[in-house]
Amino acid sequence: MVDFSILDLLDLDLKEHNHLQLKCIAGRSGLSRKLTTTKISRPGLPLSGFFDEFSHESIQVFGRGEQQYVKKLEELHTLETIERLFSYPIPTCVFCDGGSPSKQVVDIAERSGCSILQTALGSADFSRGLYQMLDEIFADTITIHGVLVEVYGIGVLITGDSGVGKSETALELIERGHRLISDDTVKLRNISDTYLIGSGENPLLAHHMEIRGLGILNLANLFGVGAIRDKKQVQLLVRLEEWDSNKNYERVGEELTETLLGITVPKLEIPVKPGRNVPIIIETAARNERLKKLGYYSAKEFDQSVLKWLESESARNLYYSNEETF
């Protein structure tokens, strides 16, 4: 399980529309509490006194309704359910729509050592953003030895043994205007069992590359920001192999796949030998992958054409051979 505290949640560097706009307004000592689940709870029922099946391990999101209800409870001086809510080890509670709790609620939270966060977002927007982010954080991950590049918008993960030329291939691709996500160690995350996201293991060390004979290079500085990307969905695996004359390589375009973290990704095995321009092969593979996404399969269409032609040819032969007999 990932070790993730509420402080980490506040520290996340989320961009533009993903930004959760969170800030801590009370109970700072509770920021070290750990988050262990991707679930989110709306505490309407517990506030009204029903604590069966209360998911106290999830973040409690107070929308307009809950906040209004808390206010009502204060007016009636019946704060028992709030006391009871905070007696559970809840990770944190979030007040949406820029709302803030009263002094009494803050006191209860601080006494129980629970932090209170505030966001300017509405509860629906906030929940959506939080779900998405928690999914990414608690996703299954593996670290793979390979290079992840984006070629014509397709995330291509290049793997192969040490010294087969992965980094050199990626370098040539970058030179040709494509983008590097990570060299050497690629962290893959399974996002809701539907797709794989690849990124560098450590943002500080990302976009560096080791080229034999040159040492360690900073690609972002050498090629500019246009040549890099932080993360990208992995849509194609390319395995580079030393040319083995005894092995049969794919010749007509039948599809290989590989399953990583339970997600199946199309795969190509490309033999490497001097004089073979691997970057161009990968570029072409990426173009082909885009065509497939549009529903056009080169290999299948070709096969169809051949079949059609053979059919018409045999029909013609039949016709001519019949004619001769007349």
Add this chain to the structure above:
Amino acid sequence: MVVREVEVMNRAGIHARPAALIVKVANQFTSNLYMEKDRMKINGKSIMGIITLGAAYKSRITILTEGPDEDDAANAIERLFLNRFEE
């Protein structure tokens, strides 16, 4: 497969030079070398991989070798750690 547990004993941790040294030694063997730290497993024949481990002073690393000369490879790598990468 040979598994060894080692501790980083040089003050600076595993930075570029020790990483290069590990790769140099690892490449003398045909066995594959993997290094593991905090659920992260990387290929020990790659400099960037080793640096990405972020192995600071006193951190513990698991060394895994696999192949025909796995014992010798594990011994050689372990020796590097014990010698503090000659620092």
